[in-house]
Amino acid sequence: MKLRPASMTRLLRSSVLCLATICTMLAHTAQTASGSNRETPIVRVVREASPSVVNIHGHKTVRAGGLPGQGQSFQQVNGMGTGVVIDPRGYVITNFHVVQDVNDIRVTLADGRPAVARVIAHDLRTDLAVLKIDAREPLPVIRIGTSEDLWVGETVIAIGNAFGYEHTVTQGIVSALHRDVPVNEEQSYTDLIQTSAEINPGNSGGPLLNLDGQMIGINVAVRVGAQGIAFTIPVDQVLDIVSGLIQQKTVNQITHGIRGVTQWNDKDESEFVVTSVASGSSAEKEGVDTGDRILQINGHSVRNHMDFEFAMLELTSRDAIEFEVANTKGDVTLVSLRSQPHPRSSETPATPVAQRIWTSFGIQGEPVAETTMQDLNRRMETAYGAGLKITSVRPGSQADRQGMQSGDVLLGIRNWQTSSLNDLDYILRSDEFRSGSQSQFFIIRSNKTMIGYLQVAQSARRATR
Known part of the structure; x- marks a missing residue:
């Protein structure tokens, strides 16, 4: 039987419709197998990197007025920033300005769990710090790339605690390389990455990522009054500095x-x-x-x-x-x-008092000279009487866990002044100190007064029995 032209047309249309349906089904199957078209490289990068990014919150105590010891007043200032997990045991990199002078560092992990962190090392010049989170289980670690082969124009992604909005994601490009950014007379950043990715207050310390999901830098600063101009410390520089900081501790x-x-x-x-x-x-x-x-x-x-x-x-x-x-x-x-220990003869305390403090508390120190104290008071506009300069901190000790560092000047604990090792020994052995659960201490660091809290009662009781 011969088909009429109309019948042939209908058959052709039916064949085309069938072929289109099959093609649609095949395309849908291929799309399902490879993932949604919405799953871009940026989505994959964020999904992979976010578990390694933490949000940092804290309160800084700043002097509001008056002279210390003479009716001075203090006020709490809220701070926020971002950090990156670089070791599963809970070690985190961030900017030092995020945690500087913060008494109680609080961290929120990507899954919402809260944690407490402490500073174990920092470098003021490069504005980097290493924190330790007391993690109960291994934490996901960021993938680390290199900043040596960056291309101007390549896409980058920033993750951070922007204005307190946790895990905010922004994207941009590498705008330029090798930028030097002066901050003030005491600090300047060198050899930075310039990016157009939006970096806001709270982003500091967070990662800048490439499309392979690798961290290529730590976000650090923005150009005030400008749009789309932000700066990042190159990851190769970060690795060198942090490696040096940790090596100093070991x-x-x-x-x-x-x-x-x-x-x-x-x-x-x-x-x-x-x-x-x-x-x-x-x-x-x-x-x-x-x-x-x-x-x-x-x-x-x-x-x-x-x-x-x-x-x-x-x-x-x-x-x-x-x-x-x-x-x-x-x-x-x-x-x-x-392993064999390095020679440490110079770190061996010379007196029973010094040995007792080194064992029970973990510091060595020397009285601050009167002229040095006068100079500190003049620069800081304070009226402190005396202090004990910390010359060494024993790793793992109570002092180390509370963030004390060589070069700090210990002004006092509670209402007691610490002008010598004998003063400190008296405080640590006193019934009032040992019976308490927490004691406030005051130190000078980088021409600033800092306040911390000791929780050493149990160890002090054991050490002095």
């Missing part, structure tokens, strides 16, 4: 003889490569050689110099250190090293 505790640098391999993965091994060290005796790669230390993955230093942070000279090492041929071996 150098007097342990030595292994290994030095190395971060390098990137052909797979675009960072590695920690040994550049030298000290003669006579345990590493040399166990066969660690230049060019070897350190893969793990006591179960902690090592991907860069910062990871290497953090892996050492909680170890002591009594701990065995197990390295997973890959040589230049790719052979992987386990090397067990026994």
Whole structure:
């Protein structure tokens, strides 16, 4: 039977409709398999990085007027910022200005859990600080990239606590590289990344990310009065500074003889490569050689110099250190090293009082000279009588946990003045101090008065029985 033209037209239309339906179904199936078209690279980056970003809140106590000790008054100032988890044990990087002079640092994790943090190291010049969160379980860690190969014009993403709105996401581009930004006579930022991603108050300390989901910098500043001009500390600079800060905390505790640098391999993965091994060290005796790669230390993955230093942070000279090492041929071996402490004769307290304070509280100190105190009072417009300059802080001690640092001037605890080690010894051994649960202390740091709270009653009772 021959089909008439109209019938042929209807058949052709039916065939086209059927083909279109099949194509639509195939396209829908392909879209379902690959994810929604709305799932852009930025969405994937934010989803991956957000669990490693924390929000920081705190209150700064500032002097509102009057002279300390003579009817002075203080007021609380709210502060906020952002931090990035860089070690699963709860170590966080942020800007120092976010936590400077903050008495009680509160952190909110990405899942909404609250936590308390303390500053364990900082660098005023570069405005970086390392915090420690008392984490009950391993925390997700940010992926770290490099700032060495950035392109002007490439897309970047910022995550932060903008104006207190947690985990605010903004995007922009790398606007320029190697910017120097003066702040005041005492501080300036150098070699920064300029970005058009919106950075607002509260974003400080948060990550700037590339489209691979890697952190390429720590957001630090904006140009006041301008739009779309913000600045970020390059991640390579951050890694170098933080590695140095952590190394300063471990150098007097342990030595292994290994030095190395971060390098990137052909797979675009960072590695920690040994550049030298000290003669006579345990590493040399166990066969660690230049060019070897350190893969793990006591179960902690090592991907860069910062990871290497953090892996050492909680170890002591009594701990065995197990390295997973890959040589230049790719052979992987386990090397067990026994650390040896650096000579510390200069840190040994010379008197029974100094030894008692070093053991029970964790500091060494010396009285501040009268002329030095007068100079401090003149610069700060205060009228302090005397103080005890902290010359050393024992890692892991009560003083260390409360954030005291070498160079701080301890003015007093509660109503007692601390003008000497004997004063401090008397306070720590007093019944009034030991019977309390919390004691307020006052220190001078960077020409500013800071207030903290000691919770040392239990340890003080044990130490002085």
